[in-house]
Amino acid sequence: AQSVTQLDSQVPVFEEAPVELRCNYSSSVSVYLFWYVQYPNQGLQLLLKYLSGSTLVKGINGFEAEFNKSQTSFHLRKPSVHISDTAEYFCAVSVNTGNQFYFGTGTSLTVIP
Amino acid sequence: DAGVIQSPRHEVTEMGQEVTLRCKPISGHNSLFWYRQTMMRGLELLIYFNNNVPIDDSGMPEDRFSAKMPNASFSTLKIQPSEPRDSAVYFCASSPSSTVLYNEQFFGPGTRLTVL
Numbered sequence: 001a002q003s004v005t006q007l008d009s010q011v012p013v014f015e016e017a018p019v020e021l022r023c024n025y026s027s028s029v030s031v032y033l034f035w036y037v038q039y040p041n042q043g044l045q046l047l048l049k050y051l052s053g054s055t056l057v058k059g060i061n062g063f064e065a066e067f068n069k070s071q072t073s074f075h076l077r078k079p080s081v082h083i084s085d086t087a088e089y090f091c092a093v094s095v096n097t098g099n100q101f102y103f104g105t106g107t108s109l110t111v112i113p
Numbered sequence: 114d115a116g117v118i119q120s121p122r123h124e125v126t127e128m129g130q131e132v133t134l135r136c137k138p139i140s141g142h143n144s145l146f147w148y149r150q151t152m153m154r155g156l157e158l159l160i161y162f163n164n165n166v167p168i169d170d171s172g173m174p175e176d177r178f179s180a181k182m183p184n185a186s187f188s189t190l191k192i193q194p195s196e197p198r199d200s201a202v203y204f205c206a207s208s209p210s211s212t213v214l215y216n217e218q219f220f221g222p223g224t225r226l227t228v229l
Contacts, residue, residue: 032215043117043204043220044156051215090156094214101214105155 004093006104013081014112021076021107023065023091033074034092035065038106044090050074061085086111117221119205125227131193134224137186138207146218147180147190148204156204162188163211195228202226 007022025031032051036044048059055067065076074091091104118137126132138145146161160170162182170180177196182188192199202225206218 034217041222043206043222044218045220046217049215049217101158101218103156103158 004091004102004104006089006091006107008107009105010108010110012110012112015083016080018079019077019081019085019109021089021091021109023074023076023104025072025074025091025093027072027093027095029095032094033065033067034094035059035063035074035076036090036092036103037061038088038090040087047076047089081109081111083111083113085109117205117207117219119203119221119224121224122222123225123227125229126195127229128196129194130228131191132195132199132226132228134190134203134205134226136188136190136205136221138188138205139209139219140186142207142209142219143185143211144208144216144218145182145188146204146206146208147188148206149201150204150223151201159190192226195226197228200226200228 003026005024013019034049035047037047038044047063048057048065050057050067058064063078065074067074088106088108090106094101120135144163147159148156149159150156159172160180161168165182178192180190202223204220204223206220208216208218210216
């Protein structure tokens with residue numbers, strides 16, 4: 001069975017500090033990986049995605065993520081966070097053996113002034 | 114484009130009543146998804162349609178839930194009868210391709226349902 005694990009439910013970080021939000025997946029077949037962001041009282045928006053090619057993926061708002069196949073991880077990073085980055089972040093995976101799409105449980109990022 | 118449109122944005126109803134949530138996907142998108150989000154269970158996929166046809170409804174919690182997509186521009190999620198445990202935010206999303214594997218999903222603003 002496929003699954004997505006976001007190891008941290010809440011991450012507080014001071015403004016202008018770096019942040020890493022962790023995501024691990026379990027799958028024995030090819031996967032596509034995504035990070036979505038949900039701002040308060042809004043729907044989810046795509047931050048970035050990995051389909052193939054370079055394992056370092058750059059997204060919107062200065063975020064990037066690195067696909068590590070050996071560790072089955074797709075951690076999200078930002079070198080310097082802003083107050084406006086306070087939101088819920090979801091990792092998601094789709095599996096190349098059928099139209100299945102799985103979201104993680106989310107990580108709540110709070111940027112402290 | 115106006116994006117995915119959901120109505121109503123908020124719904125408060127009493128236990129036992131029928132609830133209908135509505136969604137208008139982005140024009141030209143071939144896939145439509147219904148999700149439920151709660152604190153306890155996170156974001157759950159309930160059902161998704163491809164070219165108006167239900168492809169996977171394994172996430173629909175029980176027979177009280179039903180979803181339809183009579184045409185490419187409209188879908189409904191109905192709960193009959195509603196129960197307090199159905200209280201959640203319900204999201205509709207659409208995707209431009211029939212292949213959902215690697216395409217972005219565009220989410221609506223959600224409907225916050227409260228069942229008293």
